[in-house]
Amino acid sequence: MxxxxxxxxxxxxxxxxxxxxxxxxxxxxxxxxxxxxxxxxxxxxxxxxxxxxxxxxxxxxxxxxxxxxxxxxxxxxxxxxxxxxxxxxxxxxxxxxxxxxxxxxxxxxxxxxxxxxxxxxxxxxxxxxxxxxxxxxxxxxxxxxxxxxxxxxxxxxxxxxxxxxxxxxxxxxxxxxxxxxxxxxxxxxxxxxxxxxIRFGSFELFSSRKDYINLKLLADFTIKHHFPHIQGEGVGKYLDFFHEVTQTTLNMIVHWQRVGFVHGVMNTDNMSIHGITIDYGPYGWLEDYNSNWTPNTTDRQHKRYRFGNQPEIALWNLYQLANALYPLIQDAKPLETILDAFSLDYEKEYLNMMQNKLGFQIKKETDAILIESLTQLLQLVETDMTIFFRNLGNVTKDDTATTAFNTIKDAFYNEKDLNETILKDWHEWFENYKTRINEEILSDSERKEQMNSINPKYVLRNYMAQLCIEDADKGNYSLLNELFEMLKKPYDEQSNFQKWFTKRPDWARDKVGCSMLSCSS
Structure with missing residues (x-):
């Protein structure tokens, strides 16, 4: 070796x-x-x-x-x-x-x-x-x-x-x-x-101790070896570095929201300067679409790191990084300009991501209203995020609202929860969705292919990981091997793994390791 x-x-x-x-x-x-x-x-x-x-x-x-x-x-x-x-x-x-x-x-x-x-x-x-x-x-x-x-x-x-x-x-x-x-x-x-x-907290350490010599040494080292395309000198170099970290962090968060991933512990020491996901502790996958869900038992009361709050926490963490870098820049205004742009940039990227999930190649201003109404509908009764978006790709331009609704209804955990008002709202949404996809140039099959490329069929659901853990604890690693192979092609149909394209089973709703986890490792 x-x-x-x-x-x-x-x-x-x-x-x-x-x-x-x-x-x-x-x-x-x-x-x-x-x-x-x-x-x-x-x-x-x-x-x-x-x-x-x-x-x-x-x-x-x-x-x-x-x-x-x-x-x-x-x-x-x-x-x-x-x-x-x-x-x-x-x-x-x-x-x-x-x-x-x-x-x-x-x-x-x-x-x-x-x-x-x-x-x-x-x-x-x-x-x-x-x-x-x-x-x-x-x-x-x-x-x-x-x-x-x-x-x-x-x-x-x-x-x-x-x-x-x-x-x-x-x-x-x-x-x-x-x-x-x-x-x-x-x-x-x-x-x-x-x-x-290297993490946000790496810079916070030296800045908090007023050890500006080592703060500069860390920033210079990081830029030299990991951001070599940043060629400027002095203050401009550090601002370019900070701007790039904000952009890669934003990109990471958009991807988290796209696939329904909840990190669970977005502390600044768990934020990478590369804009990559690090430190997989009490993470979880959003099974029923609930923007207030957090997988972390420690966060149960305040839900600081809940799914819907991840963009805001990313920005909060970037503010802490900006504070740490301030001694190298000595001017708050350019840092604030970069930070102020984050929320607007995120809204733009989030909208684009959701338009893609819905199969909209042509972008329209009114899409934001359709998306907002959808995210509200998804939270009225327990609705499986992964199954909903994957099955949505099967809706065609010629479908009635009823047919379209039936195409996605497997995503509901309990159809009995769908009262008359909710059903009416869903049918109204699908009428609007049908009108919208009929404005698209793509054929039904082309749109489905595009949607399937960003709406995964398979994610590492919490209960799947728990089943794997229970087998492995007995010395049986066959399920680990199976899941590893399946998860390498999450956007493919993989008919041999169809059994994993299903909602969380009832037994996993409150089971330790399937619903919430502690930081214990």
Whole structure:
């Protein structure tokens, strides 16, 4: 197994002078060197051939002892020095101070095909940033992260990738509901892959400490290695960087809303400067279309990170990044101009995305009214988001409103909830929709093809992940393999996987792991 190592981060940025692996405050440093805890009996559960290929590894490499040892944390790859990042952040809107990689250890940077990747183990043991935790992860959360990152990639959502999923052979104590009933679970390790794991909170750390020398060093490093097309100097360079982060973040959020993904923990330390989805904790998929839904038990009361609030939270987080970068710019106005544009840009991109989901190639100003009325209708009774939009592609220009309604009615969880008023509103909406698609140039089949390319048939529903976890806990990984293969082609019909194109079963409505989750991992 041969990796092309590149150590830009640790060679150009200052390290924590202490290598004591104990929870503590780390000053004037970007990271701390730390070795993964050697697992007692590691074994490979699954690996992505595509991600391996991206970093320069072959299918044969995946089966090698070197792969097992390196990506379980058993051995340190030659010419590398693993490290944990130091960063800060706002958690649930409150300043939390220093946070850092509490259960993640960066192995190294690698280069392949003119692309740079950072390889990171999640669940490989404690770091100086673990605080009161142990730095390990369990099979339950590791499966959810491993599958979801890859599912998101194939959906076209910007994301980290998953290289490998391994058992450590060790038991990890977790209180899954935070209710005083801890139990031992199987330990696991995921190797995550991203351009870097630099976060909004990385800049907040140095700015909050008034460590402007290292703040500038971080900004210059980030632009040099990850935004090399930004060629300006001085203040202009930092503004260009901030503008690009706002745009990629906006793009990511539009994709989340398109497929019904709810992150669950949009703290500033969980926001990537690359505009990619990172840190898959208590995430969830919007099954019934409910803009107030959050998968996070910790957020149950205030619902700060609910589905409908994700765009506003992204903007709030960008304000915190702007505050962190301000010492490098010393002028609030250009930052405010970029931030002020975010909401207008989002509305424009959201409208365009929804027009595409509805099959509108010709864009009309009145579409916004039709879309608004639809999102209100979808929330009157439980309606499955994925099934609704997928089946909507089967509506034809010649359909009556009744026929069109019947085409999507499988999306309702309980048809008995559709009273006369709601049915009337739906039929009225479909009359308007039928008029609208008859203004389109595309034929029915062409429109369906276009709609099916952005309205997925298969997503990683919460109950599917839970079934996979329960099987894997018994040592059966066949369902994990099945879901992994299915989720690689979420927009294809895949008749052999038709059983997964269905609503959440009743037993999963309130089941732990299927409805809401804690941050426990």
């Amino acid at each position: 041969k990796l092309h190592i590149q150590n830009n981060f640790i060679s150009e940025l200052p390290a924590d002078p202490s290598e004591i692996n104990a929870p503590r405050q780390v000053e004037q440093a970007f990271y701390s060197y730390v070795l993964p805890k050697i697992p007692s009996n590691p074994s490979l559960i699954h690996a992505s051939n595509e991600v391996a290929n991206a970093i320069g590894l072959s299918p044969e490499d995946i089966l090698s002892p070197d792969f097992l040892n390196t990506f379980s944390g058993s051995t340190v790859y030659p010419e590398t020095k693993p490290f944990a990042l130091c960063y800060a952040g706002h958690q649930f809107g409150n300043w939390a101070g220093q946070l850092g990689d509490g259960r993640a250890i960066n192995l190294t940077e690698v280069v392949h095909g003119n692309e740079t990747y950072t390889l990171q183990l999640k669940g490989a043991g404690p770091t100086p940033y673990s605080r009161t935790a142990d730095g390990f992860a369990v099979l339950r959360s590791s499966i959810r992260e491993y599958l979801c990152a890859e599912a998101m990639h194939y959906l076209g959502v910007p994301t980290t990738r998953s290289l490998s999923l391994m058992l450590s052979g060790d038991q990890v104590l977790r209180d899954v509901l935070y209710n005083g009933n801890p139990a031992f679970e199987k330990g696991a390790i995921v190797c995550r892959v991203a351009p870097s794991f």
